[in-house]
Amino acid sequence: MGLEASSSPSSLKPYAADDTCPMGTGGATKPEARFAILTRFHAGYFRISLALSGQALLWRTLSDSSTDPRPLARSLPSAAFLLLWSLALLALLALCALYAARCLLRFPAVRAEFRHHVAMNYLFAPWISWLLLLQSTPFLRPDAPLYHLLWWAFSLPILVLDVKIYGQWFTRGRKFLSMVANPASHITIIGNLVTARAAAKMGWHEAAVAIFSVGAAHYLVLFVTLYQRFLGSDSLPAMLRPVFFLFFAAPSMASLAWDAISSSFDTGCKMLFFLSLFLFASLVSRPTLFKRAMRRFSVAWWAYSFPLTVLALAAAEYAREVREAAANVLMLALAVLSVAVTLALMVFTALRTGDLLPHDDPFDCPLLAPPLVR
């Protein structure tokens, strides 16, 4: 996450900075240089898994749409898809393991993350990635019992987090929405919508509508709050500007979820899709917004991929509904863009792994160890 890269962590100190971390817990000083880096993986690193899982779903959808007139999409080799899916699975497993280690060894830091207005949203990210992988898995069918079980396993944490975080939005003083709202909050909404879509695909209609409505209601509130920009641009550090792409990820995901619920890409879905297209155009036509974040590679760059993938997915569904040449062109363009961006990110990661790895932990408790500022 760009949280740490070159800005001092002070601007990102969690709101509850006054909470005291336990003094010198043995566990914190144990992981020396070797383990230290492993446990510095904060939740923002799950962007990578989000991106890869989203890509897997996109490839699956493109190759699945049998009514897709374009032969190119159908010829995506399934071997490549399997490779991608396995890569996504491995990445997710690795990140989950690292984060589990972090929970064990640096629990205060995890708690601090949970309190931070940007990082808390990324706690949804692993579950979203699991759900996306589940939806794109070639090994299970949606009506298999294991599928249902896995769905429950991945949705429960999301629902629990929902109750906690959304409840805070309007009840807990320091965590009022107007104070904590930032573009990363869209991830909470996306979590709901992905869950709803998965439920709809499994055939559980009522559950899908229920979860969708929770997501939609909070999306409305969040959308208005973010547009008002009560706090100005203070809510997000400049390095995290790629997270702005989430603005159009949420309506795209909503359109996909409603498409799954209503089994057809009706006017509501279209409206959501058009809204996300508009927001995409609006962001892309403001490159200066991202200039500062683009100076240096960081894990924040991975935030570009998932929204583009979701938009491409929505475009694919739209093109399937509206059999027009222009829609197909749009879908193809967006899909190509999404794949290209993800590939580029993978290349960057391979080339500049050093930049990607965490050099310090912005959520480190100050009493535990001095914050490592680069």
Next chain:
Amino acid sequence: MEEASASKHGAVPPLLAEVEVSNLPGFDVTPSPSPRPQPNPKRPSRPGVPPLDRLPRRSEVVLPPLDSPFQPPGFRSVQPHSISLPASPSAFGVPIPVAGAGAGDSQDLQRQATSNVAREPHRSPAQDKGGNGVGFEQPDKVKFRSQPIPGGQPARAGNRVGRGGGRAMNRDKSYDSFKTFSGKLERQLTHLAGASEAPEEEDSDDAIRAHRTTSMPKVDRFFAALEGPELDKLKSSENLVLPSDKTWPFLLRFPVSAFGICLGVSSQAILWNTIATSAQTTFLHVSTKVNLVLWCVSVALMCAITAVYALKVVFYLEAVRREYYHPIRVNFFFAPWIACLFLAIGVPPSVATELPSWLWYALMAPVLILELKIYGQWMSGGQRRLSKVANPSNHLSVVGNFVGALLGASMGLKEGPVFFFSVGLAHYSVLFVTLYQRLPTNETLPKELHPVFFLFVAAPSVASMAWAKITGEFGYGSRVAYFIAMFLYASLAVRINFFRGFRFSLAWWAYTFPMTGAAIASIRYSTEVGNSFTKALCVALSVIAVLTVAALFGTTLVHAFVLRNLFPNDISIAITERKMTPILELHESGCGDDDHSSRSSNDVEAQQK
């Protein structure tokens, strides 16, 4: 000039004492230092003081009325004349700190400016209007601008050569800062048109222009300097960069809100068309000719206003840019396109029955581009974020989406109208919530009711009609939107008492189209749900809309021909970029005219290198 210089060396040469007042070119240019006129009892003359100290000196300078002839030299501050301040700091014996400041130092530049000021038609021009660049080449000298001498040549520090006798010589340069490329375009046009111009003038202009950088007042400045629901009244502590006692050129006075007239009239055309063709109102026996006449009138008006504004864009680009940066006026940039959309919607059947699809795309493309810009500003925060600038005029930027959707759907397009409808709906909900909240950070919401509030009614009523056209029936969605519009209308109508005491402005025409829109939506609703109540409602609303427009038309005529102030000086675009510190002595000296023009920051920059 030289004589003046020569006589000025020495300790504290009187400011105006030996200034050669004449029409010689370059007279005001490089004077030698004459800091202060001796007679100034208030301050010891100190040559080369930092500009701020010179501020008080302005009081001594009495500005001549514009048409006063030049005074012979030797007079003191009794008779104003040239206010040329010495350009060369070295002559003061003390290097002026700012001299080397260069173009970027606007702060100092301003201070310099204030000290130099004093001029009547003030010369902020071109050379730097608002700009920080200085371009003059008198190295390490501070250049001061001297005022244009009335009836004489605009003195310009530098190479003022006697200009040719054409009218160019007498061109008033005070508005150059607002002209396109600072007046260069105009000069070239007049040059092409045959007036003789001295070439040197172009050179110095070019030099200056080359370094000129435009700077616009930030949005905070607009809020700080202006007040009123349309942000068109200047606060008493503020000043303008243009002379407020003169009538500015017509183009400068022509605001973009004039397009509101087109909005008002074209929506009336649609209303009369609807009345004439709707089943519920046939009992009124309105003929379709009314629609035809109104439509032709609105087309004519549209062409006329577009032509005038196009001229303004060509000749006064800076002024147009300032209007664009004004937080309220920017919304009126949507008005021409919305008016065109109305014209297309209300086209009488006798003129055209089918409109080509490319017309819709052509009309919506500018709307889309403007929207991307303006909604993006809302979203990305910064100065122009919504919580700060939200005001009822923002409805104009949202309504365009719904009008476009309505037109597209009536032309038979499918996806495009839904696109704009969804974008409009999303942003309308944001705007609606924000305006209802009346956030404390919001500075533009008027405390009192003003006709601009009627814009609240516009979006839901047009949205209901658009949705009805898109879905082909007046279903629940349309009804919900329609009822919201009716509620807002009623809620404003019962407070009609509070709409008092406002100065008429052309923008009021833009506020009539919501009433017309509500009337049209009511007629549409009454065709669905036809009972006597809805019939009465639609007739009542139509009557109100027509009467309002008629009254407004009458008021406009009165202002145009009787009071002759239909186009007052457009002060909202002429605010200074920075608030200048008030100069107390000014008032004491009794020079009433100084304050407004002098203090603008903009002329300063021109002078510094």
